Amino acid sequence: MSEAIQPPMPRLNEPAPAFDAPTTQGRKTLSDYKGKWLVLFSHPADFTPVCTTEFIGFARRQDDFAARNTELLGLSIDSHYAHIAWLLNIREKFSVDVGFPVIADLNMKVARDYGMIQPGASDTATVRATFIIDPEGILRAMVYYPMVAGRSVDEIHRLLVALQTADENKCAVPENWQPGDAVIVPTPATFDAAVARTSEGYDTVDWYFSTRSL
Incomplete structure (x- = not known):
């Protein structure tokens, strides 16, 4: 059996791949975020410890991102209902409300378009990929982390502010x-x-x- 053809990897300073996907807050498209910055980030799986710490980190800094005209959007290839159950679990066990939507990417369409599936790490889960998209829908930064190491939310926020500062000045x-x-x-x-x-x-x-x- 031949391997599925992978779409080309997204490239910096080019339009980010469009998407139209179900989330924990209804359907979301890339165009919904026009006029705002967007941090789109993937995680390997719901109900896993490293991913849980990352979601808690993003949730706790959501207001800081919002103050920079920036929305957060999570993604994994788990189901819509698994996402809801996990967010409820985070609220119950860690007393943290996750206020941003999470894409349920069961057909892996968004994950493949954004290069979130890395066969060297896993064929069935998204790696820890983070994409910063500007208000015109242009991909400005992307950062990949391995499955075993959680990313730094502080660094992602710093990178966002750095991009905005560079643009403005x-x-x-x-x-x-x-x-x-x-x-x-x-x-x-x-x-x-x-x-x-x-x-x-x-x-x-x-x-x-x-x-x-x-």
């Missing part, structure tokens, strides 16, 4: 940048611009490396 941000830190000024693209850089009022180490406060 036409800049880049350095390693482990945090809000309030200096940002990186775009590198000069011509010889004359490079010569002029030291006189432009930035904190300049060399012509290619300058930072500024926001």
Whole structure:
């Protein structure tokens, strides 16, 4: 039997794959999120310990994401009813309400379109993939974690803020940048611009490396 043809992996700075899927809060489409940022994240399975900690982490920071005009949307290939039962279990056992919807992707359509199925890890479960999609539906970041290690919700929030900051200020941000830190000024693209850089009022180490406060 020949292997099923896999759709191409999604690519940064291109339109995110469209979807129309059932969730714990009714059907959701990618177009429903137009005008907002979206964090779409997959987990291997309901009622598993690592995934439970991640959902608790996202739920506890949902207001922080909302303050950045950002919605959360979970996904696994478990059924709609398994999702509901798991969210009820999280409420009962951990006293945490999960306020964001979770896609039930039984036919694995969304998972395959987004490259969430990694045969080297599992043919029957989604890996811990996270996608940040901007208000125009463009895929801006994607991060994959192994099955055995939970992702950092704090880092995903930091990455989101970094992307928004870079867009708003036409800049880049350095390693482990945090809000309030200096940002990186775009590198000069011509010889004359490079010569002029030291006189432009930035904190300049060399012509290619300058930072500024926001």
